[in-house]
Structures are given as C-alpha cells and as structure tokens.
Amino acid sequence: MYHVAYFLDQLINGVTLGAIYGLVAIGYTMVYGIIGMINFAHGEIFMIGTFVSLIVFLLLGLAGGVWLPLAILIVLLAAMLFTAIYGWTLERVAYRRLRASPRLAALITAIGMSIFLQNYVQLLQGARNKPLPPQITGGVEVVNTTNRAGEAYAVSLSFLQILIIVLTIVLMVVFTLLITRTALGRAQRACEQDRGMAALLGINVDRTISLTFVIGASLAAVAGLIFMLRYGATDFFVGFLTGLKAFTAAVLGGIGSLPGAMLGGLLIGLIEVFFAGYFNLEYKDVATFTILVLVLIFRPTGLLGKPDIEKV
Amino acid sequence: MTGPANGHGPGERPLLTVEHLTMRFGGLVAIDDVSFQAADREITAIIGPNGAGKTTVFNCLTGFYKPTVGRLTLELEGHPPIFLERMEGFRIASRARVARTFQNIRLFPKMTLLENLVVAQHNKLMRASGYTVRGLFGFGYRQEEEKAVDRARYWLEQIGLVDRADDDADSLPYGDQRRLEIARAMCTEPVLLCLDEPAAGLNPRESADLNDLLTFIRNEHRIGILLIEHDMSVVMQISDRIVVLDYGRKISDGDPEFVRQDPAVIRAYLGEEEEEDLPDIVKQDLSTDGAGGAGALS
Numbered sequence: 047m048y049h050v051a052y053f054l055d056q057l058i059n060g061v062t063l064g065a066i067y068g069l070v071a072i073g074y075t076m077v078y079g080i081i082g083m084i085n086f087a088h089g090e091i092f093m094i095g096t097f098v099s100l101i102v103f104l105l106l107g108l109a110g111g112v113w114l115p116l117a118i119l120i121v122l123l124a125a126m127l128f129t130a131i132y133g134w135t136l137e138r139v140a141y142r143r144l145r146a147s148p149r150l151a152a153l154i155t156a157i158g159m160s161i162f163l164q165n166y167v168q169l170l171q172g173a174r175n176k177p178l179p180p181q182i183t184g185g186v187e188v189v190n191t192t193n194r195a196g197e198a199y200a201v202s203l204s205f206l207q208i209l210i211i212v213l214t215i216v217l218m219v220v221f222t223l224l225i226t227r228t229a230l231g232r233a234q235r236a237c238e239q240d241r242g243m244a245a246l247l248g249i250n251v252d253r254t255i256s257l258t259f260v261i262g263a264s265l266a267a268v269a270g271l272i273f274m275l276r277y278g279a280t281d282f283f284v285g286f287l288t289g290l291k292a293f294t295a296a297v298l299g300g301i302g303s304l305p306g307a308m309l310g311g312l313l314i315g316l317i318e319v320f321f322a323g324y325f326n327l328e329y330k331d332v333a334t335f336t337i338l339v340l341v342l343i344f345r346p347t348g349l350l351g352k353p354d355i356e357k358v
Numbered sequence: 359m360t361g362p363a364n365g366h367g368p369g370e371r372p373l374l375t376v377e378h379l380t381m382r383f384g385g386l387v388a389i390d391d392v393s394f395q396a397a398d399r400e401i402t403a404i405i406g407p408n409g410a411g412k413t414t415v416f417n418c419l420t421g422f423y424k425p426t427v428g429r430l431t432l433e434l435e436g437h438p439p440i441f442l443e444r445m446e447g448f449r450i451a452s453r454a455r456v457a458r459t460f461q462n463i464r465l466f467p468k469m470t471l472l473e474n475l476v477v478a479q480h481n482k483l484m485r486a487s488g489y490t491v492r493g494l495f496g497f498g499y500r501q502e503e504e505k506a507v508d509r510a511r512y513w514l515e516q517i518g519l520v521d522r523a524d525d526d527a528d529s530l531p532y533g534d535q536r537r538l539e540i541a542r543a544m545c546t547e548p549v550l551l552c553l554d555e556p557a558a559g560l561n562p563r564e565s566a567d568l569n570d571l572l573t574f575i576r577n578e579h580r581i582g583i584l585l586i587e588h589d590m591s592v593v594m595q596i597s598d599r600i601v602v603l604d605y606g607r608k609i610s611d612g613d614p615e616f617v618r619q620d621p622a623v624i625r626a627y628l629g630e631e632e633e634e635d636l637p638d639i640v641k642q643d644l645s646t647d648g649a650g651g652a653g654a655l656s
Contacts, residue, residue, distance in 0.1 A: 229483035232469070236477045239466040246420060247478045247546055248452035 048199060051189040055201045056323040057316070062207050062276060064315025065214035069269035070292035071299065071307035072221065073133075073262030079238045079302040080258050081145060086156040087136060089289015090163035091129050091263045095270020096280040097171060098125040100178050103274070114181065118209075118271075125267040132163075133263025134256055142252070160289075168282040177279045182206040210272050217268060218308055224261070225304060234258060238302075287331070291318070294338040300351020309349060372433060373398040373582040374419075374550055379428035381414050388414045390606040391427075396550070396599075401576055401583045403593045406603035407626060412586045413461070415603075416552050418443070419584075420458045421450045432456065434549060452481050457548035459539045461555045467528035471519060471538060474527050475510035478545035482506070513541035517571065533564035537571060544575065550582045551575065557589040565589060569596050594618070602626065 070092050077085045102121045106112045112120070140159050144152045185204030193199040225231035233254045236244040245251050273288070274280060295314040299306025314334055321333040341348060374396040381389040389411040396402040404412045417423045419430060419442060430442040432454050440454045450456050466474050476483075483506055514520040517537040522530065530538060536556055543551055556572075557565050573596055576583055587593045593600065593614070600617040602610040604626040610617050617623055 229477075229480050232473060232477045233480050233484075235469060235473075236466050236480075239468060240464050243460075243464040243466070244477075245448040246451050246458055247542070248448055248481050249477070250448050250452075 047189075047191045048193050051191050051199060051201045052323070054189060056319050058201070058203055058207055059323075060316035060319035061312065062210045062272075062315070063319055064312035065210050066269045066272050066276075066288065066311075067292045067295045067314050068308045068311025069214065069217070069265045069272070070288060071295040071311045072304060073266050074293050074296040075299070075301055075304060075307040076234075076258050076262050078296070079304075080234060080255055081141070081152075083141070083149060083152040084156060084293070085136075085141075085259075085262075086153070086289070086293075087140075087159035087163055088262065088266060089285035089287075089292065090160050090167075091133055091136070091285070092266040092270050092273075092288055092292075093167065093280070093282065093285030094132055094163070095125050095129045095263075095267035096274050096284060097167060097176075097270075098128045098267065099271040099274040100176055100280060103178055103181065118181070122268065122271055125271050126264040129263040129267035129270070130260045133259040133266075137256055137259040142255075160286075164282050164286070171282060173282065175279050175281045178274055180278060181275055182209060206275055210276065213268065213272070217265065221261070221265065222304070230254070230257060291331075291334050294334055294341075296348075297338060298341050298348055300348025303348065303350045303352075306348055306350035371398050371435070372396070374584070375429075375431045375433070376415070376419075377429045377431070379415065379418060379430065380426050381411070381418060381423060381428075382426045388606055389418070389425075389603075392603065392606070392608045394601045394608060394611055396582050396584050398549075398582050399576060399580045400598035401572060401585055401596050403585045403587055403597040403600045404603060405587065405593055405600060406609075409605075410603040411606040412603055413554055414606075416458060416554055416584075416586065419450075419552060420456060421445055421448075432550065451546060455547065455549045456552060457543035457546045457550070458552040459543055459554055459556060461558060463532075463535050463539060465527040465535055465539060465542070468526055470524050471514060471527055471530070472507065472510050472523040474538065474542050475513055475545045476503075476506050478542045479506040479509065479547075509545055513544055516574065517541050533560050533567075536560065536564075537568065540568075540571060540575075544579070548581060550584060552584045554586045555588060556585070557587055557592045560589075562591075565592060568592065572596055 070088065073088045073091070074085060077083065077088070099121050102124045103117070106117050106120065136159060140155050141152060144155055182205050185202040185207070187200050187202045189201040191199050225234065233244065233249045234257075236247070236249060237251055237254050241251050244254075269288075273284070291314055292311065295310035296307045297310070298313060299308070299310025314337065317337060318330050318334050322330040325333075372395040376395070377393050379389055379392045380387070392411070392415065394402075404415060406412055414423065418425045418428075421442070425443050428443065432440040432442055434440075442450055442454055442456065445454060466477065469477065483502055511520060511523070514523055517534070517540070519530070519534060519538065527535065527538060536559075540551075540553065540556060543553075553572075557568055560568060569592055572583060572585070575581065576596075585593070585597065597614055600610075600612065600614055601608060602617060602620070602623050609622045609626055610620040612620070
C-alpha cells in the first residue's frame with residue numbers, strides 16, 4: 047500500500063511540475079514554428095512572470111484582504127499583461143531586424159537578451175530570494191497509510207494542485223481552440239508554412255509574429271504564477287533552469303509541434319520527479335538533460351514532430 | 359503614354375496602368391521602360407522568351423521589388439487611384455486587392471483545402487472577430503466565419519474539389535493544386551488577379567479546364583486578369599490582349615490577332631531569318647491556332 051501511495055504522490059507532483067514546463071515549452075515551440083529561432087530569453091519571460099505575480103500578490107495584500115479567487119484572477123491577468131508587453135518588446139527590439147539574418151545571429155541575440163533580462167531584474171529586485179507566503183492551503187486526502195518505519199504517510203491532493211491542473215487544462219483547451227479555430231491561429235499556421243505567400247494573401251506577417259510572442263509570453267506568465275504559488279519563492283535566476291528544461295520538453299515533444307510541447311512538458315515533469323523520488327534527488331537535472339541529449343541523437347524530430355523537409 | 363492598344367478596339371476601362379517601369383539590379387536592366395495597360399474584365403497576357411522580364415513585372419506589381427523607375431497605378435471605379443509602387447507587400451493584397459500566384463506552387467501544404475481558402479479571407483475575419491478577443495468567446499464572429507466558409511465552398515465547387523475539402527492541400531494531384539491556388543487567390547476578392555504560368559506542367563485536358571476557369575472568372579466575376587504564360591494554346595484562346603516582352607523591353611502590344619502577325623514578335627521568337635531556332639512547340643502552336651496567324655508565319 048505504501049508503494050502505491052508513494053507512487054501516487056510522485057505522480058501528482060510530476061503532473062504539476064509538468065504543467066509549468068508545458069506552458070513554457072509552448073512559447074519555445076510556437077516561436078520556433080513561425081520564425082525558426084530558439085528564443086532563449088523565453089525562460090526570462092517566465093521569470094518576469096514570477097516577479098509580476100509576486101509583486102501583485104503583495105500589493106493586493108497591502109490593499110487589504112481581497113477574496114482569494116478574485117485575487118488570483120487579478121494576479122493572473124496582471125502577470126499575463128506585463129509579460130506580454132515584455133514578449134512583444136523583445137521581438138520588436140531585438141529579433142525583428144534580424145529576421146533575414148543567419149540563424150546564428152538571432153540565436154546569439156536571444157542568449158544576449160536572456161543575460162540582459164536576468165541582470166535587469168537583478169538590478170531592480172536585488173539578487174536575494176523573494177518569498178511569498180502560501181496563498182492556497184488545504185487539500186483532499188487521497189490515501190492514508192503508514193510507511194516502512196510505521197509512521198503515518200498521507201497522500202493528499204492539495205487545492206493548489208487541483209487549481210494548477212484545472213488552470214493548465216483550461217488554458218491548453220483555449221489555446222488549442224485559438225490555434226485551430228480562429229483567424230489568428232490560421233494566419234499563424236499559414237505564416238509557419240510560407241510567410242511570403244501569407245503576406246500576399248493580405249496577412250500582416252509582422253503583427254502575426256508579434257502576437258505569437260505575446261501569446262507565448264502570456265502562457266509563460268501563467269507558468270510563472272503557478273511556480274510562485276507552488277514554490278513560494280523566486281529570484282532573478284529561476285528562468286534559466288526552468289527555461290532550459292522547458293526547451294528540453296519542446297525538443298522531446300518535437301520542436302514546432304504544439305501538442306508535442308504539452309506532451310513533452312508533462313513527460314519531463316514526470317521524469318524529473320520520478321527520478322528524484324526513486325533514484326537520486328541531487329541528480330534530477332542530469333536525468334532531464336540526458337533526455338535532451340538522447341532525443342537529439344536518436345530522434346531529433348521529437349515524439350510528435352515531423353521531419354523537416356527541405357523546401358525547394 | 360496611355361494610347362490604346364495597336365490593332366485593338368475600344369477596350370474596357372483601364373484597371374492597371376504601368377508607366378515607364380524600369381527595374382535594374384546593379385548593372386543588369388531586367389525591365390527597360392515598359393508601359394502597358396490591363397483593362398478591367400479582360401485577360402491580358404504577358405509573353406516573351408525566357409528572361410524577358412515577365413516575372414519581374416509581377417514582382418514589381420506585388421511589392422516583392424521596388425521598381426527603379428516607373429509608376430504602377432491601379433484605378434477602381436469610384437476610388438482614388440492607388441500607386442502600387444509605394445505600398446508594402448501585404449497591403450497590396452489587402453488594400454489594393456491585387457492577388458497573385460507563382461510559377462511554383464505555394465499552397466499551405468499542411469492545411470486543408472478549406473483552410474487554405476479561408477485563410478485567404480483573413481483580414482475580414484480578423485476584423486469581425488475583434489482581433490481574436492471576441493472570436494475566442496464566439497461573439498459576432500460565427501456569421502462572418504460562415505460567410506468565409508461559404509465563399510470557400512463556392513470556389514471549391516467551381517474547381518470541382520468540394521468533396522476533398524478536408525484533405526491536406528499537398529495530397530492533391532498537381533493540376534488540382536494549380537487550380538486551388540487560383541481559387542485561393544479569388545477568395546481574397548481581388549480586383550486584379552496576376553497568374554504566373556498557371557498552365558506550366560499541366561496536361562492538355564487540365565490546360566483546357568484552366569481556360570474554362572479563367573474565362574469563367576473574367577465573365578462572371580468581372581475582374582482583370584494578368585497572365586504570364588508560355589502555353590500558346592492558353593494564351594491565344596483566352597487573352598483579350600497580349601503584351602510581348604523581349605530582353606526587358608516591350609516589343610508588341612495588342613489583341614492576339616495583331617500580335618501573332620507582328621513582325622517584331624515573329625523576329626523575337628524566330629530570330630532574323632532563322633526559322634529553325636523556333637522551339638517546335640511554339641511553331642506548332644502558332645501555326646495551328648487560327649488560320650489568320652499561321653499565314654503570317656509561313
């Protein structure tokens with residue numbers, strides 16, 4: 047019984063971590079799909095999302111007790127708005143001019159923007175870890191058993207985890223509808239397949255690319271809020287590792303593939319948590335990046351990606 | 359320089375006026391002072407040997423190149439004239455409503471036929487959906503979307519592919535892809551349709567279908583069509599007017615009958631006194647199409 051309970055515990059943790067990676071991975075994969083570059087500053091956009099969430103939570107706290115669901119909604123919208131502005135500016139200032147340049151130029155610029163944003167936040171917010179008191183407490187007990195030492199071992203699904211899973215599912219559904227059913231989504235897919243032709247059909251390609259960054263950044267903001275609620279602390283450097291793991295998730299799922307990013311995020315979250323839970327906590331990052339190396343060697347197109355056919 | 363076509367009767371109202379168009383790439387002059395008009399509700403063909411500058415004219419028209427010199431005016435009834443050489447590429451499609459196709463097929467291969475046609479109506483849908491904000495919640499958007507799908511279905515019917523609406527575009531045979539491209543261009547509701555070698559690679563039957571489609575578009579949708587084509591059976595049968603380019607210059611301009619007999623054209627295709635240089639296919643087409651023209655060549 048204990049084994050099942052322990053497994054269940056890891057599963058719940060893995061899925062919530064996977065939600066964060068999945069939401070960030072979508073930003074990587076969308077940008078790659080439309081302009082063929084890896085936006086390495088996307089992890090920093092996520093980091094800014096955590097800070098905006100933190101600041102707005104604290105401001106709401108100062109303003110007096112706001113009903114919790116309302117407070118979360120306000121934080122969510124504020125975080126999405128601010129990071130969207132960052133995402134838009136990033137594309138407009140740093141990437142648009144380089145769109146016709148070799149890929150390497152855009153890639154190096156992205157790394158530069160990543161370092162810039164880290165230092166910018168460090169300068170404004172300081173280098174120290176910023177805590178946020180737990181906002182959502184309580185949960186439902188799923189299993190109650192004893193561990194090998196005979197102590198009580200309870201597996202509970204916290205309200206926070208329920209919120210994270212529900213929020214992520216809702217966003218993924220909205221996002222999938224956006225891409226498959228709306229004019230914007232169609233324009234995005236058209237730009238992915240042939241930007242020149244899309245322009246000839248009257249699609250404003252620049253605006254479509256800007257909106258791609260805005261959507262990617264908004265989803266990263268949601269991941270930032272989830273991160274803040276779940277781990278209760280942030281600093282200027284959290285975007286680096288989370289960004290790399292989300293990138294790994296995007297590659298695992300097949301870079302450029304949206305369902306792939308969601309699946310990859312979930313898998314990386316589960317792999318990381320299970321590795322830490324069953325083998326070694328210290329080396330959980332090694333497990334993740336080993337996956338990256340293995341995927342790049344043996345299946346560079348990822349799980350759901352299609353082979354890149356050379357255009358004539 | 360807006361005189362009427364040589365040997366051409368009073369035509370329709372001019373839709374597109376090209377004046378003194380010149381395009382240089384460094385030292386190379388791709389187009390040298392070309393002027394012509396394309397009328398509304400007519401098919402105007404641009405022909406000429408390889409490298410004559412036909413596609414370059416199209417690229418100037420659709421904003422791919424900025425002409426070195428020249429003015430490209432689009433005149434619509436009841437609208438101020440539009441100067442295409444001053445516009446950004448995507449505005450030429452959305453504001454001036456000039457649509458084009460390419461020599462090689464440029465459909466969106468991984469979108470369905472229907473989506474290919476609906477995405478061409480993007481601007482209208484974006485406006486209707488409140489730039490997606492309202493679209494996500496479905497307010498006031500469905501109606502416009504239905505209209506777009508109806509228009510897409512209408513064109514699928516015209517090209518006979520309505521039962522394949524939900525297949526990916528790259529699953530179609532070549533000839534069908536060509537016609538789908540024209541249908542997609544028509545979904546942008548253009549006033550001028552520019553087709554770059556639409557009959558390239560088509561078999562005679564598909565070629566005949568294409569003729570019917572283009573004639574249908576001209577007669578029923580009453581827009582101007584500008585056509586680059588090597589296939590003389592297409593050009594001679596459906597063009598109302600032909601502009602002939604050679605080495606970047608215009609050497610002839612008029613109705614098919616006139617152009618067919620124009621010594622300058624014959625020289626360009628045959629070379630002076632060297633009938634043997636004429637590609638067999640052209641010789642055959644020129645001599646079999648209509649008795650009048652054949653006389654001039656033999």
